[in-house]
Amino acid sequence: MEKIKVGIVGLGRLGKVHAKNLAENVQGCQLIAACSFVQEELDYAIRELGVEETYQDYEEMVKSPTIDAVFIVSPSGFHCEQIQLAMEHGKHVFSEKPIGLDLAEIEATERVIKSRPEQVFMLGFMRRYDDSYRYAKQLVEDGELGELTLMRCYSIDPSSGMESFVKFAGASDSGGIFMDMSIHDIDLVRWFTKKEVSKVWALGKNAAYPELDKVGELETGAAMMQLENQAMAILVAGRNCHHGYHVETELIGTKGMLRVAAAPEKNLVTIMDEKGVVRACSQDFPERFREAFVNEAKEFIACIKGKRQPQVSAYDGLQSTKIALACKQSFKTNELITIEN
Ligand code: NAI
Structure with missing residues (x-):
């Protein structure tokens, strides 16, 4: 071919x-x-x-x-x-x-x-193509965790990117921290639970870089969500992580719980020296999700060749954006937002 x-x-x-x-x-x-x-x-x-x-x-x-x-x-x-x-x-x-x-x-x-x-249309929610997330998803599908009751998601960018972010924040429209960063976690919540989000309440604070207040951006944001079946999700998004790129996900179910990347370890190496026992951390998204980016591109090409559609659809894009916008609105108004589905 x-x-x-x-x-x-x-x-x-x-x-x-x-x-x-x-x-x-x-x-x-x-x-x-x-x-x-x-x-x-x-x-x-x-x-x-x-x-x-x-x-x-x-x-x-x-x-x-x-x-x-x-x-x-x-x-x-x-x-x-x-x-x-x-x-x-x-x-x-x-x-x-x-x-x-x-x-x-x-x-x-x-x-x-x-x-x-x-x-073929495919959206770049690459975490769905990461080996650890795929493994976790299979465990959930096999019923190993029972019914999911709560998800906790952290997505925190390295502080090394903060200076350039602060400099260009006014000029570029990222859509805000919930749209730019939490959207991956929102997709994970919908993917793992197979439920829609019905209510969100979001908060935020610029502690290290208060100048972000002026350009309407956030250094740290948090959102609490209720799903249509009363399950819960707690999301934290940030831009000021000092140890690297921290993406961590916790699933709590009726029969067990699991964590993906409880510490954002770079690899399997442990260093023991005068600093103690040290595990290096991944430093940015190209490093942490290297394989996932390759896997999703392979899937896109395979879908074209196989004349089939991938599992991440435009509808997933619409729903995740709806939820991210509700977070943005909640932060702005300091009110609980109900999402019509
Ligand atoms: P960037 O600002 O580093 O690069 C943007 C590029 O687009 C530049 O090459 C620029 O010349 C080009 N460009 C801008 N407007 C254009 C136009 N109208 N026509 C043609 N070229 C144009 O942006 P970055 O950080 O690479 O982000 C790009 C997209 O990728 C964003 O939508 C972002 O949300 C997404 N992204 C996704 C990540 C993930 O984890 N999946 C991680 C980082 C970014």
């Missing part, structure tokens, strides 16, 4: 990770095109990744007849428009999370996706 020819838009922090995986680590595809506003990134794609076509205009790229599929890794505010354009030009689409920042726009995008069932 011919290789699936892929064009990528966005070659920033995550775009470079995906581009390298598509060029080197995923069989059955060829990274043939790249689109970015930044010329140096396009030069890099030609030089390092063997890309043949480069574009500064996204619409030009999706019009290219050589491209079968696009990988969207641009800033979140562009996702909906770019998904729709690619779908309308007959391409298969992988989009990074969140699917969008505005519910009406996401609903319109979902309609376009649904109208083209022969084209």
